[in-house]
Amino acid sequence: MKFTEVDEIELPAAFDAHVHLRDGEMSQLVTPTIRQGGVNQVYVMPNLVPPITTVQQCLEYRDRLRAIDPNVDYLMSLYLHESMTPETIREAKKAGITGVKSYPAGVTTNSSSGVLDYKLFYPIFAEMEKQDLILNLHGEVPSTPSHAPASSNTQDPSAPTQAITILNAEPAFLPTLRSLHTTFPKLRIILEHCSTAAALSCVTSLGPTIAGTITAHHLSLIIDDWAGNPYSFCKPVAKTPEDRDALLRAVVRSNGRFFLGTDSAPHDRRSKRGGDSVAAGVFTQGWSVGYVLDALGRGVERGVIGEEEVTGEVLEGFLGKWGRAFYGVGEGKGERIVVKRGKGEIVDVLEKEGLDVGVVPFRRGEKTWGVEWK
């Protein structure tokens, strides 16, 4: 296959290892776009309001999602929270829940109930390791508050020498990942939405129980793209061209350590363009496979990755096989898709009769690869 010259590729239906399907009307709007993007299996994030912290909430949420689209396989997660006990983990395992998502407090949408100190959760992690539940990490350290004393004037020699901002929040988290891996070497951990070369190197340097997801939009965007564009603004923010290019290389040189998790994060258009603040999140669900193929194509054109590196094996792996292997799940019904270059049209606004929400997708109004189900 010469990737930049083929116009049609047949692939297994994709697995998206990181989706935000929300609840209520928003869920009604976005859940039906999973298959439209070429995906038939998803790992569902638990950051609803309130967050999903019990097995019962989680199973009920799965039922609501199944009612919207029964043709998707929903792998479910709990929101790591102080109300949990090792017993919660055992129950979760029995109930078929797949993993637990950890949000550092306050770093992104609906993360206000998140983690302040990972050590408090060591009994949970120990039980997860035993039960083989996956730990999904939002790998960012909260930013230093604006009113914090200047670090260079501090009297404490152990104080960090650099303040944390959205730029270095992910690299600053990596020691935590290393430490968790050292303490729980058999605990399978995914560093979600890797956005920096440093994160990729860290994952690669650790043992095979550590993997990373990469979003479609981080394969395309850099900081200049989201500065001034609300629809490209997400957490973690897209970083430098060097970081983006490292992500593209990681896709094709992954050896299974990195796979697609879109972090598709719908926000009503009013929260993107309404008040003083812009909600963080890029919506990519409905065109997920297409965005990835476009990004890889541009990577080849720019000489970041070699044409010969974008093999059928890489596409099958990144878009599903490697993630399914890490999660230990099968391909389900063995469904296949055919993707067609330029045949996908990204809508301006995702809307639906009777629903009072609307979401502006990434690259609104542009073309991408279309998806047909076999």
Place this chain on the structure above:
Amino acid sequence: MKFTEVDEIELPAAFDAHVHLRDGEMSQLVTPTIRQGGVNQVYVMPNLVPPITTVQQCLEYRDRLRAIDPNVDYLMSLYLHESMTPETIREAKKAGITGVKSYPAGVTTNSSSGVLDYKLFYPIFAEMEKQDLILNLHGEVPSTPSHAPASSNTQDPSAPTQAITILNAEPAFLPTLRSLHTTFPKLRIILEHCSTAAALSCVTSLGPTIAGTITAHHLSLIIDDWAGNPYSFCKPVAKTPEDRDALLRAVVRSNGRFFLGTDSAPHDRRSKRGGDSVAAGVFTQGWSVGYVLDALGRGVERGVIGEEEVTGEVLEGFLGKWGRAFYGVGEGKGERIVVKRGKGEIVDVLEKEGLDVGVVPFRRGEKTWGVEWK
């Protein structure tokens, strides 16, 4: 004076060395707020549409501004452009125009007619040096286009090793500043709206013909503040806490090398919250002195600068005396202001009966220092 304890300070009316007053209705709206901010003398940027490239355009623009508020002294500038000749510079000098502003092509609002190669303008700079016109530099290099080949794959060993983004655009410009200073050592140059510690060090390291302006908002903001807040998004973007703290220190340790240039940049609220893109610019004109005093106060609280460093001399210098000295202009009518802590109310939206524009100011709805004219 113990700065954090005084509630009233009497000062000479301020000089704002970098303002955008626009034209037409926007000009009608924002020009009357200059004195409201405590300022009676301004250096006016020429990036209208089309840009001000002739002496006649410039004088007519000054007349329009004087008609709006005759109680402000408008120092005028031309927009560096290929249509200019050394003769333009001589004419400008005779007509009382103060300087020439250089925009790198495409980096900010109305900069599409900007500079691609500074060497082309050496005859202009030579004449400016002779006539003692000030060169005002927007000191950023344009970002590397997204479709550019990956730098690490380039065959050219002299190629830059790092792509340019809005983060390193200013540091990457500094070699150009050094080179202009070496070539034209007597040309007085201002590096406008310094936003990085690197820019401050560079200015300080060069001869006394080089100075820098600092905005009120760069003394307050960091990257986390504008990510997700359209009203704090400007070019150059606010950078790290370390950069902001270096700016605060530069104010009090300036020795006259840095002075206030607000870069107050009004955009209609619709271009901030309307279409897909967010216009770059923070509007600070009407509360300019207050914002600076607030930022210095927070700098003291955070231990970035010492209370004893915020002297009457520093305030008088940064807010007017040092800039006026560099520009070689007097204090005009010797007007004085009294600033009163907490007595200034920042409006939610600046509007005016009969004008179809509205501008959201920095820190909308908050309190700052009030200004009374003696």
